[in-house]
Amino acid sequence: MDGVHARPATRADVGALSRTLGRAFLDDPVMCWMLPxxxxxxxxLPKLFSSMTRHQHLAHGGVEVVPDGAGGIGGAAVWAPPGAWRATRAEELRAMPGLMWAFGRSLKRGLVIEExxxxxxxxEPHWYLAFIGTDPDVRGKGYGQALMNSRLDRCDAEHxxxxxxxxxxxxxxxxxxxGFEITGEITPPGGPTLIPMWRAAR
Incomplete structure (x- = not known):
């Protein structure tokens, strides 16, 4: 894992991290259901992640990236800090054009899942991992681990x-x-199952 380190994302990273997340989520069951x-x-997908990162998450300081050593972003994690997982009305409105462009008529499905x-x-106040993904070209090289450890170390420091x-x-x-444990299942009508997981304070 030499040279694989997470750092806070800046506004200048949004384009590259959104492309990376787009590639990472290309075969994601929920995204495949939403956009067959x-x-x-x-x-x-890059437009979707750009809109959500820029308008809902970046300002809260929970977005981290791992540079790939070639001027790009190899992996990204989008966290919401305690008390900030629920988007404000203003954040939702700012993100909506990007969501509508990405999902079109499938947006109703997205709203059902979101609800x-x-x-x-x-x-209970907690850090919420909204998205994490690595470029398929660098999978297995420790990028995801660097992103997880970076934020979970902070979770532990804050208990x-x-x-x-x-x-x-x-x-x-x-x-x-x-250290995450399964807490249940979320299955939208006709859609794939999401598995909620909780990691207790330590």
């Missing part, structure tokens, strides 16, 4: 719990290695 056409997904996720979301929803069952054991 692979070419549309490839085109639209179910909000209902399942813990009330704060952490929460996420895994949209891929295959990723559950990975998160369990970092």
């Amino acid at each position: 056409d692979a070419e549309a997904r490839r085109r639209k 179910m996720m909000k209902k399942a979301h813990p009330e 704060a719990p952490a929460y996420l929803e895994s949209s891929k069952p295959d990723n559950v054991p990975y998160y369990q290695r970092f």
Whole structure:
């Protein structure tokens, strides 16, 4: 893991980190359900992540990136700090044009999932991992681990719990290695199951 280090993202990173997350989520079950056409997904996901990062998360200081050593971003994690996981009305309005462009008629599905996720979301203050992803070209090189450890070290320093929803069952054991435990299931009508996971304060 030499040279693989997470750092806070800046506004200048948003384009590159959004492209990386777009590539990382290309085969994500929820994104495939929302945008079944692979070419549309490839085109639209970077815009979606850009809109959500820029308008909902960057200002809260929970976005981190790992540079790939070639001038790009190899991995990115988007966290919301305690008390800030729920987007404000203003943040939602600013992000909405990007969401509408990305999802079009599928936006209703997204709103259904979002509502179910909000209902399942813990009330206790915690760090919330909204998205984490690495470019497929650098998978297995420690980028995800660097991102997870960076924020979880802070969680431990603050004695704060952490929460996420895994949209891929295959990723559950990975998160369990970092101390997350399954707390239930979120299954939208006709859609894929999300697995909420909680990491107690330590």
